[in-house]
Ligand SMILES: [Zn+2]
Ligand SMILES: [Zn+2]
Ligand SMILES: [Zn+2]
């Protein structure tokens with residue numbers, strides 16, 4: 001296999017003078033094979049989810065996760081480890097309770113959406129008005145029909161390998177409350193944004209629009225959305241809702257950063273987010289991303305120690321803080337590192353579970369697409385196909401991408417990611433160690449190539465390009 | 468198919484003068500085919516689980532279920548419908564909370580086992596001692612090693628088609644608390660009795676042995692049992708437990724009974740249990756049994772109305788009350804009908820979900836096994852194979868069986884039954900209408916044959932047999 005790879009790579013390098021050097025590809029190939037045997041990634045997820053568990057952004061548990069992270073990284077041999085703190089507003093749930101009050105009294109499984117306001121003390125109750133989709137609610141007239149009612153947006157989510165059903169479905173997470181409130185509704189319920197049929201409501205962040213009165217909002221599990229719909233088929237339904245939250249104006253969070261120093265001042269960023277929602281132990285979201293990128297960085301660290309070979313660029317492993325609650329770690333990083341944005345040569349976040357990577361999307365300069373093809377040629381034996389050049393790079397690299405940093409998204413099989421996403425069921429036992437190791441292999445090889453390809457992945461200035 | 472059936476049946480009837488009459492088999496065959504198209508069974512489950520929801524034995528919700536049942540049966544055309552009340556002691560959960568206190572503070576998903584005592588006010592905490600199996604705990608010495616500790620019986624359950632993994636696994640539900648208490652433990656935790664890997668703890672009834680001090684006991688979900696085990700692999704673990712329950716000495720429950728009158732005073736009993744645990748809406752346990760047997764009885768009722776053909780025996784549909792909490796409806800029935808036990812000719816309860824029936828176990832007189840073979844011959848086109856003659860008949864016919872009443876168990880595919888059993892996830896959406904209809908078909912045909920086979924299924928007295 002290796003001979004084949006190198007032959008393929010060699011034939012490519014004739015066409016691309018500015019390609020990935022042969023010796024870099026050889027090391028990438030070695031890292032890839034080591035990655036498939038890796039258990040550091042898997043054990044990292046195990047340790048984080050067991051020894052910390054759930055770790056909501058800004059919470060005391062997230063602070064423990066940072067302590068755990070620093071210790072863990074030092075134990076693995078990383079020498080340049082630090083926490084970059086930032087402050088943030090804080091939201092946590094206290095409790096939520098919902099029940100059909102009439103005509104069929106029974107409890108419903110709900111979960112408050114992140115950032116929701118609470119109900120008035122003692123709860124509220126109202127007649128439920130169901131909308132098949134968010135668009136149906138958006139199209140509802142601005143009259144008194146929803147005044148004093150509870151809106152219920154029952155839109156489902158389509159299961160796809162690439163997770164593309166999420167974008168459409170997630171709009172209702174803020175949309176139900178905002179559009180409901182504009183029309184006088186007193187609360188908003190949604191069918192969970194998720195693809196499973198289990199009795200797990202899915203939480204997730206929501207934002208109130210500037211111009212609306214905030215109303216409490218929560219997600220029903222799949223069976224409960226079905227149940228409420230069946231009840232509504234039988235006539236008018238009154239639901240009671242009691243929801244309490246706690247907020248603080250300012251708490252501390254932080255990004256945990258470990259650098260593997262390069263020869264130049266350029267930086268390649270990989271990582272996952274350290275925080276999770278409060279329900280599960282954040283194994284697939286995003287313990288997996290932490291594990292995958294730590295496993296990859298550790299393989300590179302070991303290679304450097306064995307060979308003394310220093311990468312061209314610094315490889316920066318970031319455990320992003322407070323992602324779920326609004327990419328707060330990512331924003332803080334962009335501010336704290338504003339003056340070195342142009343030194344960031346490449347960035348990728350792993351934040352889509354632990355299933356196998358099946359293609360590589362990039363966002364490189366158009367004149368650097370040859371490098372994307374070369375990378376994929378190296379990763380092909382792992383089942384990684386060429387992707388498009390419209391990668392997002394992952395949520396926490398959004399501010400970097402916005403500032404022109406080249407990013408990649410190694411696309412994972414997301415077929416069942418939204419079964420677990422933001423539920424109590426997101427736990428360590430759901431992770432397949434071999435599939436996770438494939439991710440480690442891809443990240444290790446890709447990161448090494450990213451750190452050692454001369455010229456980088458940004459479009460060359462026109463002048464240079466014509467030389 | 469039908470011709471084939473009748474031919475097969477005809478050839479059999481030469482050998483058995485006391486066999487199932489041909490016209491009875493013809494009607495059974497017709498009912499069977501109608502059963503496959505039935506939707507009454509499915510809609511019965513839908514209505515019960517939607518319009519009542521969870522219905523714990525002895526609760527106000529179970530009383531509403533009885534009201535619903537009477538109305539539902541009358542709407543279907545049953546004319547002889549009644550409730551036979553009984554009184555019972557009552558237990559309900561108020562709340563439960565568990566957390567690892569040290570070294571890795573985090574909440575655990577638990578559920579109190581039915582009949583558990585609460586913790587002292589404010590909860591308790593103790594070091595956890597894990598036992599791989601209940602037998603390991605039983606074999607633990609009677610010294611002070613467990614004094615003040617929390618025992619954790621981590622025994623798993625094997626998934627099988629026939630549910631036979633349950634018998635072994637369920638012993639720990641009472642055993643952990645009883646064996647723990649004998650050794651001075653202050654609480655007992657078990658890995659849930661179930662086969663899924665989701666974060667649903669499974670509840671279920673437990674009984675304290677006479678000679679032990681009752682200690683609070685609860686089940687951990689699969690992921691939480693794994694989590695606690697991983698924590699214990701890292702050293703000593705302290706868990707806090709806060710559990711509150713409410714009990715009443717005496718409340719009212721009842722069996723709902725609908726009779727289709729026969730020509731003789733003999734009785735054929737079919738049914739399911741009306742109560743459920745308090746977590747899900749009791750769809751597979753045992754809304755399904757209610758639906759299946761109601762669908763079957765309704766087909767027979769329609770046949771009688773159309774043809775005027777009255778069955779030999781009375782067909783009695785029973786919705787048993789308070790099954791989960793100790794077969795209380797079954798016991799009350801046996802007492803209330805003590806003087807007509809010998810008139811009960813046949814009994815079966817459907818209480819194993821809604822998946823297809825794949826064989827028919829019986830408990831007939833040894834001299835009546837020919838009738839079992841004949842029944843199976845009729846049911847064969849539905850995929851029903853011959854079974855053994857050691858049927859239990861289902862939990863609520865236990866007192867009948869104990870009094871010599873012939874019983875059958877149409878064995879359902881139970882491969883995933885214990886994924887949902889006694890969890891919040893036992894909801895209507897889990898039921899496949901076509902698989903449920905196959906059950907209706909089997910029950911309709913079987914019940915008709917049971918009600919119309921001269922001589923019945925008990926062993927004949929020796930004198931009669933020699934005639
Ligand atoms: Zn994430
Ligand atoms: Zn997330
Ligand atoms: Zn049952």
Ligand SMILES: [Zn+2]
Nearest residue numbers: 744752791889
């Ligand atoms: Zn049960």
